[in-house]
Amino acid sequence: MANHPTATLVTGANSGMGRETALGLARAGRDVVATVRDETKAAAFRASFPEPSRLVGVETLELGDLASVRAAAARLIAAGRVFDTIILNAGVMTPPYRRTVDGYESQFQANYLGHALLFRLLDEAGLVARDAKVISVSSLSGEKGRASSVAEFEALAKVGESDYDAMRSYRESKLAQTLWSRELHERHGERLRSYAVHPGVVNTNLFYRAGGPFYKALMQPAAWLGYLTGFLSTPRRGASTVLSLALGDERRSGLYWASKKPRKPNPLVEDAALRAALWDWTTRATS
Numbered sequence: 055m056a057n058h059p060t061a062t063l064v065t066g067a068n069s070g071m072g073r074e075t076a077l078g079l080a081r082a083g084r085d086v087v088a089t090v091r092d093e094t095k096a097a098a099f100r101a102s103f104p105e106p107s108r109l110v111g112v113e114t115l116e117l118g119d120l121a122s123v124r125a126a127a128a129r130l131i132a133a134g135r136v137f138d139t140i141i142l143n144a145g146v147m148t149p150p151y152r153r154t155v156d157g158y159e160s161q162f163q164a165n166y167l168g169h170a171l172l173f174r175l176l177d178e179a180g181l182v183a184r185d186a187k188v189i190s191v192s193s194l195s196g197e198k199g200r201a202s203s204v205a206e207f208e209a210l211a212k213v214g215e216s217d218y219d220a221m222r223s224y225r226e227s228k229l230a231q232t233l234w235s236r237e238l239h240e241r242h243g244e245r246l247r248s249y250a251v252h253p254g255v256v257n258t259n260l261f262y263r264a265g266g267p268f269y270k271a272l273m274q275p276a277a278w279l280g281y282l283t284g285f286l287s288t289p290r291r292g293a294s295t296v297l298s299l300a301l302g303d304e305r306r307s308g309l310y311w312a313s314k315k316p317r318k319p320n321p322l323v324e325d326a327a328l329r330a331a332l333w334d335w336t337t338r339a340t341s
């Protein structure tokens with residue numbers, strides 16, 4: 055893929071930290087390819103992006119549908135840009151129970167399985183540049199994840215409505231993402247850099263989706279209290295660790311980051327057998 059133009063890919067770029075990340079990259083002179091869920095959001099995103107000359111692509115990607123992931127990957131492959139940085143940012147937290155068309159619990163698929171497939175397809179097509187940075191936006195919640203076998207992850211991926219614990223599914227999807235990020239380093243650290251990031255507690259739509267715009271407006275005074283006490287960050291601040299890794303030259307791959315520093319991950323991340331087994335199961339589950 056020599057002589058192909060390079061760009062940075064950001065998933066979930068229309069909202070919250072994804073938007074700030076895309077903006078920060080563009081302002082730093084990077085060419086950005088953004089993914090958003092559908093054409094309506096793509097048009098709105100293009101129209102509202104303050105650095106249009108750096109926005110070299112907007113792709114539709116619904117992570118909750120593996121066919122959509124494959125279709126987005128196919129379009130990205132056809133576009134021929136090689137990615138020097140891939141930011142797996144899109145995510146959803148504690149939605150009402152839903153099983154995807156692929157048969158998986160929706161947040162486990164959106165936060166984890168969909169991103170793993172997207173990366174694999176781009177990598178197999180040679181679209182991941184040599185020495186690329188792959189940044190997985192994980193979460194503090196994942197530090198408390200407890201799934202310690204592939205059987206447990208598989209049960210979470212296929213959980214039924216009556217056994218659904220929304221917070222548990224979020225937590226374990228973020229643990230899966232952190233395990234994957236480390237395993238990516240173990241398997242491919244000689245040709246790319248992999249980082250997992252906890253961005254902080256950040257005032258974004260992640261917390262308001264269920265309640266809608268009225269609930270969001272109602273909560274904003276509390277958000278200001280959060281900013282003042284330092285408990286809560288703005289989306290711009292929340293994007294800062296991801297941006298510092300994306301724009302800097304951090305050589306330590308395979309670590310978990312928060313506040314621009316390495317942070318001790320969930321101890322399960324050190325379990326090499328678990329990581330390898332989850333990676334292999336994930337490949338089968340998304341094939």
Ligand SMILES: NC(=O)c1ccc[n+]([C@@H]2O[C@H](COP(=O)([O-])OP(=O)(O)OC[C@H]3O[C@@H](n4cnc5c(N)ncnc54)[C@H](OP(=O)(O)O)[C@@H]3O)[C@@H](O)[C@H]2O)c1
Pocket residue numbers: 065066067068069070071072090091095115116117118143144145146147164191192193194252253254255256257258259260261
């Ligand atoms: N906010 C926090 O305190 C916090 C803390 C720790 C980790 N995180 C992580 O940070 C990341 C960014 O979240 P945020 O806080 O910036 O929230 P956000 O404003 O809600 O942004 C989430 C983005 O992900 C997209 N998305 C959600 N489900 C998707 C799906 N099935 N397919 C494709 N795209 C999907 C959303 O698209 P739509 O706009 O179309 O829904 C949106 O663009 C997430 O991975 C989240 O888990 C956030």
